Amino acid sequence: MNKTKRLEILTRLRDDNPNPETELDFTTPFELLVAVTLSAQATDVSVNKATAKLFPKANTPQGILDIGLESLRDHIKTIGLYNSKANNVYKMCQILIDKHGGEVPENREALEALPGVGRKTANVVLNCAFGWPTIAVDTHIYRVSNRTKFAMGKDVVAVEEKLEKVVPKEFKVDVHHWLILHGRYVCVARKPKCGSCIIEDLCEFKEKTD
Template structure:
């Protein structure tokens, strides 16, 4: 069953509510520089932010520059990130990326998509996160949470992440676009969760178009009966 797209009015209310709930949303990954963010996001693929933070909280005090992490080598880096899923391939990608940053970018993280996506282990989603969070660009990194929220609510219905990303960039008002990535992730992570969404406590359930939301406790709209006063 296809969910109908939200109207402009619904979208405006949707983001006004999310902004009121979290005026200054931030990523839950721990970082203090664009490079730390790049490493953390690379490590977060198919892993939780909590597991990444546990690893980087030990790694970054020891090595938090391309030169320092490159000096660790693949095996040295693995000792810090071995609790994270796919750590073998991630360690290799991070070391290769560090080498490129040192040789081609003066150890600085690029602020453009082409150079970011040329780094090993960096795909479109990772690039979007870095461009948005580190450089303040209006990009939209569509992960599983945002893909679910977009399709479920009718905010951005699409068959794949690219379709959802393009739809979101098109329909989200400019005043919300910079922080919308974080609002949507956090809403999907803590409220509009996959199996048992918390529609009963959702602050945007009244502008959501998901037909099943009432089965999960969303308040039904009150029907107003007009009384004929003639006679």
């Protein structure tokens, strides 16, 4: 895909949604970190339902430690892989207290050193909590980037590197939100809704649907 097409796609997505936000509910960097950690292989809706009950009782590292691991498990048991996620969040809280004064570090290396936190989670936290122009590539972004030919890559890291290269600076803070939402609601996995897509004429997917 050429530069002119990419620019027009980004411009249309921005005009349609000038201030995109994550669909995870949070009010602090710590709440976001927990929510993103819980969201692996789970829907944002299921995470929001669980954190709506958890965060009023415990929304700080010390608060999580105070309610205990069993209570944490009980609060998130409706989310897939809740046992391992509870263990990771609990250990994460102890590390945040011991090494970071109970605060979420604004640092990629420190974030990725936390249990249950990989590159994608770190990118989301750096972007949504601290405003960094990071691009967190999930399955939606991977699919949309390859399907449209906007930024093709054999895996999520390759797609992230391509997006970093081809997305102009002015769009970088918001591009991952636009692509996630586009993949979640329009360019869906099984049958993309091409007929109602605002970038259909620019997309290079050959098997368009009605």
